[in-house]
Amino acid sequence: xxxxxxxxxxxxxxxxxxxxxxxxxxxxxxxxxxxxxxxxxxxxxxxxxxxxxxxxxxxxxxxxxxxxxxxxxxxxxxxxxxxxxxxxxxxxxxxxxxx
Amino acid sequence: xxxxxxxxxxxxxxxxxxxxxxxxxxxxxxxxxxxxxxxxxxxxxxxxxxxxxxxxxxxxxxxxxxxxxxxxxxxxxxxxxxxxxxxxxxxxxxxxxxxxxxxxxxxxxxxxxxxxxxxxxxxxxxxxxxxxxxxxxxxxxxxxxxxxxxxxxxxxxxxxxxxxxxxxxxxxxxxxxxxxxxxxxxxxxxxxxxxxxxxxxxxxxxxxxxxxxxxxxxxxxxxxxxxxxxxxxxxxxxxxxxxxxxxxxxxxxxxxxxxxxxxxxxxxxxxxxxxxxxxxxxxxxxxxxxxxxxxxxxxxxxxxxxxxxxxxxxxxxxxxxxxxxxxxxxxxxxxxxxxxxxxxxxxxxxxxxxxxxxxxxxxxxxxxxxxxxxxxxxxxxxxxxxxxxxxxxxxxxxxxxxxxxxxxxxxxxxxxxxxxxxxxxxxxxxxxxxxxxxxxxxxxxxxxxxxxxxxxxxxxxxxxxxxxxxxxxxxxxx
Numbered sequence: 001x002x003x004x005x006x007x008x009x010x011x012x013x014x015x016x017x018x019x020x021x022x023x024x025x026x027x028x029x030x031x032x033x034x035x036x037x038x039x040x041x042x043x044x045x046x047x048x049x050x051x052x053x054x055x056x057x058x059x060x061x062x063x064x065x066x067x068x069x070x071x072x073x074x075x076x077x078x079x080x081x082x083x084x085x086x087x088x089x090x091x092x093x094x095x096x097x098x099x
Numbered sequence: 100x101x102x103x104x105x106x107x108x109x110x111x112x113x114x115x116x117x118x119x120x121x122x123x124x125x126x127x128x129x130x131x132x133x134x135x136x137x138x139x140x141x142x143x144x145x146x147x148x149x150x151x152x153x154x155x156x157x158x159x160x161x162x163x164x165x166x167x168x169x170x171x172x173x174x175x176x177x178x179x180x181x182x183x184x185x186x187x188x189x190x191x192x193x194x195x196x197x198x199x200x201x202x203x204x205x206x207x208x209x210x211x212x213x214x215x216x217x218x219x220x221x222x223x224x225x226x227x228x229x230x231x232x233x234x235x236x237x238x239x240x241x242x243x244x245x246x247x248x249x250x251x252x253x254x255x256x257x258x259x260x261x262x263x264x265x266x267x268x269x270x271x272x273x274x275x276x277x278x279x280x281x282x283x284x285x286x287x288x289x290x291x292x293x294x295x296x297x298x299x300x301x302x303x304x305x306x307x308x309x310x311x312x313x314x315x316x317x318x319x320x321x322x323x324x325x326x327x328x329x330x331x332x333x334x335x336x337x338x339x340x341x342x343x344x345x346x347x348x349x350x351x352x353x354x355x356x357x358x359x360x361x362x363x364x365x366x367x368x369x370x371x372x373x374x375x376x377x378x379x380x381x382x383x384x385x386x387x388x389x390x391x392x393x394x395x396x397x398x399x400x401x402x403x404x405x406x407x408x409x410x411x412x413x414x415x416x417x418x419x420x421x422x423x424x425x426x427x428x429x430x431x432x433x434x435x436x437x438x439x440x441x442x443x444x445x446x447x448x449x450x451x452x453x454x455x456x457x458x459x460x461x462x463x464x465x466x467x468x469x470x471x472x473x474x475x476x477x478x479x480x481x482x483x484x485x486x487x488x489x490x491x492x493x494x495x496x497x498x499x500x501x502x503x504x505x506x507x508x509x510x511x512x513x514x515x516x517x518x519x520x521x522x523x524x525x526x527x528x529x530x531x532x533x534x535x536x537x538x539x540x541x542x543x544x545x546x547x548x549x550x551x552x553x554x555x556x557x558x559x560x561x562x563x564x565x566x567x568x569x570x571x572x573x574x575x576x577x
Contacts, residue, residue: 009449016407016452019433028121028220029492031446032453038508039396039454047469059326072190078421087416095187098569 004029016096103253107162107310110256113487114161121151121161125205128163132208135576139230139239141248143168143178145208147573152332157203158317164199165258168209169216170301172196177293177417180214180224180242183413183420183439194258194288194322195301202317207255211245214441215410216261216294218242219269219514220503223443228500231273232573233539237497240270240457246304247274252576257305257314263295264398265493265517267302268529272492272542275571277311277530277559279306282550284329286315287322295402295411296327296559298521307569308530308560312336315552329550339553340560344379348558350545351386351485353516360515362493368533368541369491372562375490375551378460379561386485390477392521393470395512400454400467401522407451413439473521482548487558490516492529492542520546528555531568 009029013020020028070083079086101110101119113119132145135325142165155161166172171189178184179463196206213223221244229244231237233409239248243260247270250258256449260267261281271278279302285300293299303314313336320333356369377383394442413433415421423435440448454463480489495513520527525548533544543562547555563569 004134008453012449012453012456015456016445016448017411017429017432017436018448019437020445021437024442025443028446028449032450034508035446035450038455039399041465042396042400042466042470043395043462043468043471045390045393045473047466048344053242055479059330061154061323061326069190073418076187076190076418078415079417085417088425088428088431092427 002033002040004033004036103576104306105130106307107159107256107305107313108307110162113158121155121205124161125149125151125163127509128255129207130197131409135252135254138575139232139248140227140234141211141229141239141245141252142208142254143211143226143245144176146175146206146334147177149205149206157201158313159199160203162204162257163207164204165208165210165246165249165255166196166206166328167212167258167260167470168197169212169261169292170259172209173477175209176290177215178209178215178226180212180226180388181439181441181444182225183435185225185420186445187419189290191290194287194324195318196290196528198318204317210243210249210258211473211551213242213244214444215292215406215448216242216263216266217443219243219265220498221248221270222500222504223441225441227246227397231497232576233274234497234537235534236436238273238500239538240493242274243304243466244272247271247276247278250274250276250304250306251573253572260302260304261291262302262521263299263402265367265514268492268517268527270542271513272303272528272529273497273540275307275540275568276304276306277563277569278529279300279311279315279552280314280527281552282329282526284327284550285526285550285552286318287325287328289324295304295405296409298398298402298407298524299408308556308563309337309340311528311561312340313554324491334553336553336556339557342561343374344558344561345486345554347490348381349485350376350383351427351481352383353447353488353490354385354387355391355515359514361491362496364496364516364535365494365541366446367490369543372532372543375566376562380563383566384485386481386488388481388519390470391517391519392473393428394522395515396493397467397470397474397522398518399450400463402469403447403451404464405451406453407448407455408447410444418556419542471522474519478520478523478525478548485504486547487551487554488546489531490543490546491532492517495517496535496539496541515542525549526552526555530559531566534571
């Protein structure tokens with residue numbers, strides 16, 4: 001049985017930028033325990049080789065500017081001023097970064 | 100006027116002979132969506148304002164289609180089945196959409212899907228569950244749920260889905276259709292929203308193998324806008340479809356398909372399919388893939404890790420939903436994501452970030468990547484003995500809506516046969532393989548080595564033409 005606790009979940013939720021409800025905290029703790037129990041089985045596999053059959057190669061293209069309509073992209077933003085995205089305050093005068 | 104279950108091939112011929120105009124075809128299907136969509140909830144939006152030219156002579160001239168709502172169509176909403184993108188209008192076309200348009204096909208809507216393609220049943224969409232046209236109390240399969248259910252109900256002749264671990268073949272199988280997971284890198288993903296980037300592929304969902312090959316032909320060829328596409332010229336997948344199996348074909352039955360854990364009716368249909376392949380001249384032997392059983396665990400770990408990373412971009416700053424009741428930037432992230440994501444997506448993000456955390460990364464993520472290579476070696480050695488492998492597409496029949504909800508493990512166990520090849524990026528095709536006594540579709544699949552699509556289509560076509568299961572359609576959609 002996996003020993004994933006509510007405290008583990010809260011830590012991960014913060015890292016995931018998810019503000020969970022009480023109900024979700026209980027549900028997800030239970031679900032993650034199930035999932036972790038299930039994936040535990042890979043620990044029994046003895047890995048014999050690591051060589052990949054697929055050789056990845058770099059794909060290059062010409063570094064040429066192509067026209068893009070930035071207005072259309074900017075129009076998708078929830079809040080903007082001219083060509084800037086507007087977001088809530090990032091720095092707090094007293095505490096530094098809010099993140 | 101038209102048989103709504105007409106194949107793309109037949110519809111092309113009618114249009115070419117001018118028996119029907121393209122405008123009439125489009126109007127006919129838009130009318131069908133209006134009339135029948137309520138039963139399955141397979142289409143999120145149909146484009147009643149669509150414009151089309153009557154003079155196209157491309158490979159798919161005048162053929163309507165819908166795209167899974169995770170594939171961008173310029174100027175249209177692309178919601179990914181999520182609330183967080185409910186107001187997001189795609190600023191550009193995906194390459195697959197561009198290629199279909201270039202072939203003369205006409206998009207008439209956006210197909211429902213599990214949120215961000217995360218689901219195996221079609222139940223996890225912010226726009227409501229998709230229902231199976233064969234029995235609307237049951238799931239259509241997912242995550243390309245609406246793509247399959249709309250084709251099965253005769254609302255559109257073909258659709259595109261995406262697959263990360265079964266998401267094209269699973270709904271194709273549950274809806275008596277043909278679905279392809281192509282070799283990783285065969286189809287462009289430019290303009291397709293990412294779930295797990297080392298698995299995701301676009302695949303056609305059609306009534307017949309011929310139609311599927313036709314659509315794959317239109318999609319084929321390297322895309323300079325997606326550097327993960329394979330460097331190769333466009334291909335013609337239809338030319339070798341002659342209804343015969345290749346001479347001396349060796350087919351391997353995946354041993355687990357004969358064991359416990361497979362629904363007896365599915366197993367029975369599968370055994371009849373194997374008998375049919377023998378009759379068609381194939382040599383059949385049982386193949387043991389000892390690492391197959393780890394496919395799901397590997398998929399769970401890596402896909403969730405990649406999914407958590409890919410979905411970190413949705414935070415309310417640049418596009419999509421933004422919660423305005425926030426104190427500061429981080430608070431905006433928290434509240435936007437809390438409000439915008441559904442439960443299945445949240446649980447996958449949490450799992451993904453957990454397996455990537457310091458202290459767990461070696462035990463989960465790195466180990467899973469190593470086991471992934473063991474699975475690859477397993478399949479490599481199988482393909483030295485046989486040309487292709489076969490198994491049921493899914494180990495169970497379409498289940499009732501809500502039956503497996505919130506049991507994150509049970510539903511995925513149904514995918515034991517269609518996840519492992521996605522883990523290693525090799526192709527597979529699901530074709531109709533019979534029916535249960537309740538008249539529910541059962542799919543069988545063929546799995547081949549890298550870039551064996553031509554062979555897979557040839558085998559699937561011979562099987563399909565000799566069995567004719569594709570000729571049966573759900574009731575109540577005339």
